[in-house]
Amino acid sequence: MFDRSIKIAPSILSADFANLGAEIRAVEAEGADWIHVDPMDGHFVPNLTIGPNVVAAIRPHVKTFMDVHLMIAPADPYIEAFAKVGSDMITIHAESGPHLHRSLQAVRGFGKKAGVALNMTTPISHIEHILDAVDMVLIMTINPGFGGQKFTHSMVGKVRDMRRMIGDRPIHIQVDGGIDPTTAPLVAAAGADVLVAGSAVFKGGSVDTPQVYGDNMRAIRAAAEAAQA
Numbered sequence: 001m002f003d004r005s006i007k008i009a010p011s012i013l014s015a016d017f018a019n020l021g022a023e024i025r026a027v028e029a030e031g032a033d034w035i036h037v038d039p040m041d042g043h044f045v046p047n048l049t050i051g052p053n054v055v056a057a058i059r060p061h062v063k064t065f066m067d068v069h070l071m072i073a074p075a076d077p078y079i080e081a082f083a084k085v086g087s088d089m090i091t092i093h094a095e096s097g098p099h100l101h102r103s104l105q106a107v108r109g110f111g112k113k114a115g116v117a118l119n120m121t122t123p124i125s126h127i128e129h130i131l132d133a134v135d136m137v138l139i140m141t142i143n144p145g146f147g148g149q150k151f152t153h154s155m156v157g158k159v160r161d162m163r164r165m166i167g168d169r170p171i172h173i174q175v176d177g178g179i180d181p182t183t184a185p186l187v188a189a190a191g192a193d194v195l196v197a198g199s200a201v202f203k204g205g206s207v208d209t210p211q212v213y214g215d216n217m218r219a220i221r222a223a224a225e226a227a228q229a
């Protein structure tokens, strides 16, 4: 069931935090493939967002696939908590601790898919020898911490190099940061299949006008699919 078809993963960081359940139901009804959740610790990144209690509260609303991008260092003490509240994928930053392989094994030990995120300055060679422990590589296309930042074009080549390194392995490539209908085709052509988008999905819409979310996602998907290698 692994496949490289384009998957749109709205980041709920750009949703209305007072209305997360309804926001999730709205984007899923309009075609979201995954729901991307961004816990931040105010230490690894200069922002504080959500913890396991909020993830537990939104879990019943997620009917697709809950993709949890931990921007937390160290991540290890929190893996169990995020696993127990029903994450489907837990992504750990390569820079968040010295024993990345152990962290990834811990994620799989809870029966979850294991992702590894690379900050822009972290080379792909960092994970070359542990790819068997990985279900997804997240190539950051911004400095993590905030939505609405500008896409970094030099990351397109990094996605291409990562795609080549992965070869036939069943490993997704996710991109996160500044993805919209103009940048999506660049990363899709380079080999990314999971496209996180926050501001480009939620802009202009609300739970009362969910078709705007649908139009925003369809524009990203169409541009990416037309370009996919």
Ligand code: DX5
Binding pocket: 011, 012, 013, 014, 036, 038, 069, 142, 143, 144, 145, 146, 147, 148, 149, 176, 177, 178, 179, 196, 197, 198, 199, 200
């Ligand atoms: C930022 C988060 C992203 C963020 C992306 O650190 O990891 O998921 O929400 O937002 P946009 O799509 O607006 O760049």
Ligand code: ZN
Binding pocket: 011, 036, 037, 038, 069, 176, 196
């Ligand atoms: Zn993210």
